[in-house]
Amino acid sequence: MNKVEELIVKRARELLSSKEVDKVIGWKKGEFYFDPSPAVFTSEEELKDFVYNGFCGANLSKYLVQELKKGGKIAVFLKPCDTYSFNELVKEHRVDKNAVKVIAIECQGKLDIEKIKEKGVSAVTETEENGEEVIVSSLYGSAKFRKEEVLLEKCLTCKSKKFAVADETIVVNEMKETANDRFSGVEELERMSEEERFAFWKGELSKCIRCNACRNVCPACTCVKCVFDNNASGMATKAPADTFEEQMFHIIRAYHVAGRCTDCGECSRVCPQHIPLHLLNRKFIKDINRLYGDFQAGEADEGKNPLIEYTEKDADPTAAVNGEVRHA
Amino acid sequence: MLKIKVQDLNKLFDAISEKEPLYMPLEKAGEANYGLYKTGEKTALDVLKTVKSAKDLFFPQSETIVKFKTEGKNITVEDIREEVKPFVLFGVKACDFKAFEVLDKVFLADPVDTYYQAKRNACTVVTFACRRPEESCFCKVFGIDAANPVGDVTIWKDDENLYWRENTEKGSKLTESVRYLFAEGGEKDVQNQQEETRKIIEKLPFSSLDLSYFENTEMMDIFNRPEWQKLSEACLACGTCTFVCPTCQCFDIREFKASNDQIIRYRCWDSCMYSDFTQMSHGNNRTTQMQRYRQRFMHKLVYYPENNGGLFSCVGCGRCVNKCPQKLNIVKVVKTLGGKKDD
Ligand code: SF4
Ligand code: SF4
Ligand code: SF4
Numbered sequence: 117m118n119k120v121e122e123l124i125v126k127r128a129r130e131l132l133s134s135k136e137v138d139k140v141i142g143w144k145k146g147e148f149y150f151d152p153s154p155a156v157f158t159s160e161e162e163l164k165d166f167v168y169n170g171f172c173g174a175n176l177s178k179y180l181v182q183e184l185k186k187g188g189k190i191a192v193f194l195k196p197c198d199t200y201s202f203n204e205l206v207k208e209h210r211v212d213k214n215a216v217k218v219i220a221i222e223c224q225g226k227l228d229i230e231k232i233k234e235k236g237v238s239a240v241t242e243t244e245e246n247g248e249e250v251i252v253s254s255l256y257g258s259a260k261f262r263k264e265e266v267l268l269e270k271c272l273t274c275k276s277k278k279f280a281v282a283d284e285t286i287v288v289n290e291m292k293e294t295a296n297d298r299f300s301g302v303e304e305l306e307r308m309s310e311e312e313r314f315a316f317w318k319g320e321l322s323k324c325i326r327c328n329a330c331r332n333v334c335p336a337c338t339c340v341k342c343v344f345d346n347n348a349s350g351m352a353t354k355a356p357a358d359t360f361e362e363q364m365f366h367i368i369r370a371y372h373v374a375g376r377c378t379d380c381g382e383c384s385r386v387c388p389q390h391i392p393l394h395l396l397n398r399k400f401i402k403d404i405n406r407l408y409g410d411f412q413a414g415e416a417d418e419g420k421n422p423l424i425e426y427t428e429k430d431a432d433p434t435a436a437v438n439g440e441v442r443h444a
Numbered sequence: 445m446l447k448i449k450v451q452d453l454n455k456l457f458d459a460i461s462e463k464e465p466l467y468m469p470l471e472k473a474g475e476a477n478y479g480l481y482k483t484g485e486k487t488a489l490d491v492l493k494t495v496k497s498a499k500d501l502f503f504p505q506s507e508t509i510v511k512f513k514t515e516g517k518n519i520t521v522e523d524i525r526e527e528v529k530p531f532v533l534f535g536v537k538a539c540d541f542k543a544f545e546v547l548d549k550v551f552l553a554d555p556v557d558t559y560y561q562a563k564r565n566a567c568t569v570v571t572f573a574c575r576r577p578e579e580s581c582f583c584k585v586f587g588i589d590a591a592n593p594v595g596d597v598t599i600w601k602d603d604e605n606l607y608w609r610e611n612t613e614k615g616s617k618l619t620e621s622v623r624y625l626f627a628e629g630g631e632k633d634v635q636n637q638q639e640e641t642r643k644i645i646e647k648l649p650f651s652s653l654d655l656s657y658f659e660n661t662e663m664m665d666i667f668n669r670p671e672w673q674k675l676s677e678a679c680l681a682c683g684t685c686t687f688v689c690p691t692c693q694c695f696d697i698r699e700f701k702a703s704n705d706q707i708i709r710y711r712c713w714d715s716c717m718y719s720d721f722t723q724m725s726h727g728n729n730r731t732t733q734m735q736r737y738r739q740r741f742m743h744k745l746v747y748y749p750e751n752n753g754g755l756f757s758c759v760g761c762g763r764c765v766n767k768c769p770q771k772l773n774i775v776k777v778v779k780t781l782g783g784k785k786d787d
């Protein structure tokens with residue numbers, strides 16, 4: 117057991133036994149080291165399966181929406197990026213912060229088992245983290261990787277290791293900020309010609325199977341009934357019938373989360389076809405920064421986002437489309 | 445047995461596709477999925493699991509069923525069914541091939557689904573033995589031999605050669621048309637590879653999964669197990685597990701107005717994980733995610749076998765194991781409800 121995990125489990129035990137909270141949201145051990153699932157713990161007994169390791173990439177904040185409906189006080193363990201999602205959910209009145217204890221926890225970047233497999237290691241039986249190294253054992257032998265080679269995309273370009281909210285923190289080792297620029301991928305797309313860019317997105321989006329994992333995992337997608345599920349809306353679709361429909365779903369989704377997306381990276385993490393959805397969101401974030409001044413969704417749990425507020429300093433969007441107009 | 449050098453594979457693909465449309469794993473935007481081969485296309489034969497299974501070729505994610513034309517108060521029905529021209533489906537793994545049997549029992553049972561049947565009959569299936577199975581594979585549990593799938597033709601591949609064995613009449617016809625590209629031989633290499641593969645499969649972590657609980661327990665006892673609640677807690681209600689699954693067979697039928705005088709009726713995959721699955725005018729009979737989640741696994745492990753002589757509606761391909769965003773899957777369900785816990 118690593119030190120951070122030990123402290124987390126200890127704290128969870130205290131909170132449950134003292135009845136300070138009714139349940140704890142965390143991660144539960146799977147069949148392997150690399151497949152923990154999010155889970156709700158209500159007794160000390162259940163905590164024996166609690167796990168916190170390099171594969172706990174899942175953002176737990178959205179589970180609060182469903183769990184709070186059932187009542188009671190909840191303690192939730194949030195990584196730095198997850199704390200931003202939490203604030204955004206509070207701001208949008210999806211989560212009552214008074215019913216939640218946020219325990220912000222150390223994160224050294226989470227790993228991507230699929231990237232490990234892409235490196236040609238299959239039949240993985242075990243993975244072990246050793247500082248900046250990841251050691252993977254499989255039926256075909258064992259292999260060693262530098263952590264950076266096998267980090268989740270969202271962690272490679274982690275926006276910040278600062279906690280946006282924390283009632284308590286559990287941090288043992290210093291968390292280094294990543295040196296990677298999260299907008300570099302967007303800039304690459306911006307440099308393309310319109311035709312190239314269209315071809316890029318057409319290729320990516322044509323893989324979409326409309327499984328809705330990206331939408332359902334997204335902490336900004338908390339509509340009680342999504343327009344795409346609403347048969348009365350005339351837009352309900354279960355399968356993309358043509359290229360237009362594939363694109364429409366993603367463009368509408370990107371617009372709907374614009375200004376509210378914290379860039380937690382979950383959409384890209386869960387996509388079974390590895391569509392780089394974060395690039396769409398980051399394009400919006402980049403443009404919002406340019407047109408309305410730097411803004412990070414979820415930094416605070418109140419206030420308005422630039423797209424629903426007007427100030428005289430705002431750039432004129434029509435002019436902005438044509439040139440280098442910026443926030444004054 | 446026949447063999448062909450791996451360097452010559454493109455010649456083989458070109459030769460097949462010149463005669464009949466050839467569908468095989470292709471790499472598009474970094475992912476392997478079945479697609480129509482054209483000369484110069486990036487093939488992905490060595491990828492163990494395509495993201496979507498091979499079922500698309502018989503049961504596509506969406507397909508038009510019928511068109512209606514309206515003229516004032518008159519409506520004419522346009523039957524859009526055409527004869528399906530013969531085509532080749534190349535590189536199907538043993539699990540995906542077994543899944544065709546599962547689908548056949550649904551789509552080819554009376555009343556026959558003619559859309560499915562036409563494609564199924566027109567197809568020559570070339571299966572592909574696995575060489576490097578991975579940890580999520582558990583086809584063995586369902587009595588599948590990944591080293592020796594059937595189909596019309598079976599192929600094996602190592603670093604040097606592709607080996608070819610015809611199994612059926614359809615297979616012989618295909619073989620005849622490309623025979624000039626092949627040399628005789630390879631039995632020994634194939635045998636060795638099969639032994640290797642089977643040894644690996646023995647050692648795979650899920651190969652000893654025990655399904656006897658589902659075979660020997662009353663349906664309602666399984667249905668009422670309290671564990672379903674915890675098992676389903678983290679489920680996002682997305683459709684990933686059902687859409688990547690080779691045996692999932694549910695579809696929805698919908699209509700849309702294509703123009704002022706035309707209505708198109710189409711079907712598309714549905715998922716029991718979705719909130720409007722089997723919704724009727726009186727409402728929905730499954731109102732919680734726990735119920736939907738339970739449906740998925742009850743169907744695979746209990747209802748389908750009940751109706752089909754004990755055949756499970758899972759072939760152990762492991763796609764849901766790999767692709768569930770929150771790492772929930774059928775193996776965890778089996779182990780929690782009935783399988784031996786190995787720790
Ligand atoms: S994005 Fe950052 S904080 Fe979030 S999981 Fe990755 S490394 Fe950790
Ligand atoms: S997760 Fe990927 S495949 Fe699924 S709907 Fe979103 S983009 Fe499409
Ligand atoms: S089990 Fe996993 S893949 Fe299936 S609906 Fe739930 S979250 Fe999605």
Ligand code: SF4
Nearest residue numbers: 689758759761762764
């Ligand atoms: S349930 Fe999972 S393992 Fe079984 S056939 Fe479907 S995707 Fe494959």
Ligand code: SF4
Nearest residue numbers: 692693694716740743
């Ligand atoms: S009921 Fe669910 S599990 Fe069964 S075939 Fe339909 S979608 Fe798949």
